[in-house]
Amino acid sequence: MATSLTWRDHLGTIGARSGLCRNNYKLIPGLYCTGTPDPDSPVLATANYKLSFDALRKELTGIDAWILVLDTRGINVWCAAGKGTFSTAELAYQIQQARLAERVSHREILLPQLGAVGVCALELKKTTGFKGIFGPVQASDLPRFLNSGKIADEAMRTITFSLAERAVLVPVEICLLWKPILIALLSIFLFSGFGPEIFSLAAAWQRGVTAAATTLLAVLAGAVATPLLLPWLFGRQFWLKGLQTGLIAGLITLILFSKQAGLLAGFGLFLWSISISSYLAMNFTGSTPFTSLSGVAREMRRGLPFQAGTAVLALVCWVAGAFF
Amino acid sequence: MKDFRYIDGAAILKLDREACIGCGQCVTVCPHRIFSLTEKKAEILDPNGCMECGACSRNCPVRAIYVNPDDGCGCAALLIARWFNTLIGKETASCC
Ligand code: SF4
Ligand code: SF4
Numbered sequence: 001m002a003t004s005l006t007w008r009d010h011l012g013t014i015g016a017r018s019g020l021c022r023n024n025y026k027l028i029p030g031l032y033c034t035g036t037p038d039p040d041s042p043v044l045a046t047a048n049y050k051l052s053f054d055a056l057r058k059e060l061t062g063i064d065a066w067i068l069v070l071d072t073r074g075i076n077v078w079c080a081a082g083k084g085t086f087s088t089a090e091l092a093y094q095i096q097q098a099r100l101a102e103r104v105s106h107r108e109i110l111l112p113q114l115g116a117v118g119v120c121a122l123e124l125k126k127t128t129g130f131k132g133i134f135g136p137v138q139a140s141d142l143p144r145f146l147n148s149g150k151i152a153d154e155a156m157r158t159i160t161f162s163l164a165e166r167a168v169l170v171p172v173e174i175c176l177l178w179k180p181i182l183i184a185l186l187s188i189f190l191f192s193g194f195g196p197e198i199f200s201l202a203a204a205w206q207r208g209v210t211a212a213a214t215t216l217l218a219v220l221a222g223a224v225a226t227p228l229l230l231p232w233l234f235g236r237q238f239w240l241k242g243l244q245t246g247l248i249a250g251l252i253t254l255i256l257f258s259k260q261a262g263l264l265a266g267f268g269l270f271l272w273s274i275s276i277s278s279y280l281a282m283n284f285t286g287s288t289p290f291t292s293l294s295g296v297a298r299e300m301r302r303g304l305p306f307q308a309g310t311a312v313l314a315l316v317c318w319v320a321g322a323f324f
Numbered sequence: 325m326k327d328f329r330y331i332d333g334a335a336i337l338k339l340d341r342e343a344c345i346g347c348g349q350c351v352t353v354c355p356h357r358i359f360s361l362t363e364k365k366a367e368i369l370d371p372n373g374c375m376e377c378g379a380c381s382r383n384c385p386v387r388a389i390y391v392n393p394d395d396g397c398g399c400a401a402l403l404i405a406r407w408f409n410t411l412i413g414k415e416t417a418s419c420c
Pocket of ligand 2: 343345348351366
């Protein structure tokens with residue numbers, strides 16, 4: 001699992017964005033080494049996201065090499081390359097800062113393949129004299145790459161999205177979502193209070209707990225079950241995949257709560273489940289390494305109106321359910 | 325990617341074979357193995373497999389490749405922010 005953390009994953013975004021999960025994920029940029037490198041040893045570039053760096057070092061155990069750490073603000077290579085912080089300019093700057101040309105006799109620098117999103121090898125050569133060589137996608141393939149004359153086979157060049165790789169993303173998704181989830185839960189308690197007595201705190205609490213449990217179940221369906229079950233859910237659009245897990249969560253909710261909440265309110269909870277799950281699944285497109293932005297835009301034009309519609313209808317049913 | 329496919333016909337990826345000099349850089353960097361070299365020119369093998377990461381176009385020495393620019397990580401939250409900001413006439417920063 002540590003290896004799949006290496007070149008890509010969203011954990012870095014936690015360090016950068018979410019106060020809740022903030023940790024010391026940054027590393028001071030500059031030149032580091034593993035083993036005892038000499039002027040002939042290879043130079044590898046990476047991001048200053050601590051987990052990437054640690055995993056890279058682990059993979060390079062027993063190999064003497066230089067590691068040039070770029071300032072990507074603690075974000076992993078893939079996200080940083082997309083954002084433009086893992087860039088040709090930053091690489092050139094760190095090469096110069098580290099006086100790399102004086103430390104090594106060769107003029108080659110190994111880049112993670114996914115860094116190609118941000119770094120242009122030709123431009124690097126022009127500005128620094130260093131030839132950028134794209135290594136494998138996974139850091140775990142690096143020893144094999146280095147030992148085979150720096151040639152990567154097709155498998156090393158292909159991105160994967162295994163169950164383990166999806167599983168590491170789940171806590172990250174949840175971590176990034178805690179704020180909207182909290183807001184949703186608060187408004188749910190508020191809406192649950194409306195009823196024949198205009199507003200009742202007792203009802204807000206009692207019905208609120210039911211609705212909150214439904215919401216958390218829907219989050220499980222959309223942000224946990226959908227990523228894990230991704231290849232086995234029908235269809236290609238994520239909002240439809242989330243709809244399927246949401247349907248199951250909604251049915252469980254109906255069985256658990258419709259007796260106590262009433263059929264109308266129960267139907268509201270069911271709609272709420274599929275809306276939340278479908279949205280969260282759609283949001284997961286941002287973490288997958290195979291969804292194009294054009295495709296996401298296309299499915300969102302269908303998914304968003306559906307999710308918004310079911311959410312509004314769910315609220316109406318839920319509040320109306322308090323009167324009947 | 326063989327085991328995961330996304331919506332067909334969505335990704336915007338264009339190759340100008342006239343301009344291509346056959347350096348092979350796009351073949352190397354693409355994590356979905358979309359390109360191959362035929363008769364010393366790049367060829368798009370699998371247009372629907374493209375995730376619009378832009379690695380190929382960034383590394384093409386003659387700008388023969390066009391990819392729909394994705395200045396974030398391609399997530400729904402970014403698009404919603406962008407659509408919303410277009411409505412109220414604001415610029416959107418990238419997401420993560
Ligand atoms: S944009 Fe990325 S996935 Fe698409 S062809 Fe280029 S390198 Fe491959
Ligand atoms: S990178 Fe550009 S010039 Fe080189 S093979 Fe690909 S399309 Fe042709």
